[in-house]
Amino acid sequence: MTPVKLVVLDMAGTTVGDGGLVERAFGRAAEHLGVEPGSADFGAKLRYVRDTMGESKISVFRVLFGTEERARRANAAFEEAYAELVDGGLVAPLPGARQAVEEMREGGRTVVLTTGFARVTQDAILDALGWQGLADLTLCPADAGGRGRPYPDMVLTAFLRTGAVDDVRDVVVAGDTAYDMLSGRRAGAGIVAGVLTGAHDRAVLTENGATHVLGSVAELPGLLEGGGA
Structure with missing residues (x-):
């Protein structure tokens, strides 16, 4: 060999x-786009995020939010939230x-x-x-x-x-x-x-x-x- x-x-x-930071950052991103935490829509989207762990995040958001503009907004909010959590020493x-x-x-x-x-x-x-x-x-x-x-x-x-x-x-x-x-x-x-x-x-x-x-x-x-x- x-x-x-x-x-x-x-x-x-x-x-x-990262102690679940992906899910926490996603929560902030979804809320930024008007998805109410605790709602059925939020729960369904969070399940999809869990199921697609490892995939490019912008690709995940394209599926979840439908349009390229909304996907990019969600991705920007996610990246900002994740970076803040990382800076907080949570990785x-x-x-x-x-x-x-x-x-x-x-x-x-x-x-x-x-x-x-x-x-x-x-x-x-x-x-x-x-x-x-x-x-x-x-x-x-x-x-x-x-x-x-x-x-x-x-x-x-x-x-x-x-x-x-x-x-x-x-x-x-x-x-x-x-x-x-x-x-x-x-x-x-x-x-x-x-x-x-x-x-x-x-x-x-x-x-x-x-x-x-x-x-x-x-x-x-x-x-x-x-x-x-």
Whole structure:
């Protein structure tokens, strides 16, 4: 087996714990567009947000709010609310995540952090954690042509920009959602690892293409070393 030299990791739920900030920020965004908290409409929209964890947020809002103008208003309100919550110290690295990234890089692997958030929010999270420079590259949907997960675009952009491997089968993708799994499989990654620290359980991850399911990203370096990858 050719050693894996490129590792593409999700952020929220995989390497970063946000304590439900996505739902809190969505609540503020929905209220900004006139959706009454506690209403049936609010509940239905919140369920959709939960079901589509991992997808680009602007794509979610396009479905929920119908028009591009309303979707962009919702997205702007969401990003502002999330950034405020991040600035309030409500994000933290998941146990062992930083060490896992450092270990993989020290072992000669290229590590890329990806997100479904906009660049401004991704940078706010990285700044809050002191993670600027932790990975070799960070990507948001806009960096990959605008399409987030479940499209394979961010994984393929990592493949193209880093030049770390010659074959997509030598890429590993790890994340906590069904959309992370779909994105990795559609990109042709040889290892698509689900982690149980975020939105979706073992059954959902497996149903959507996980080749491995781990308790957390802290187990990933051991999987790669143990499997000869």
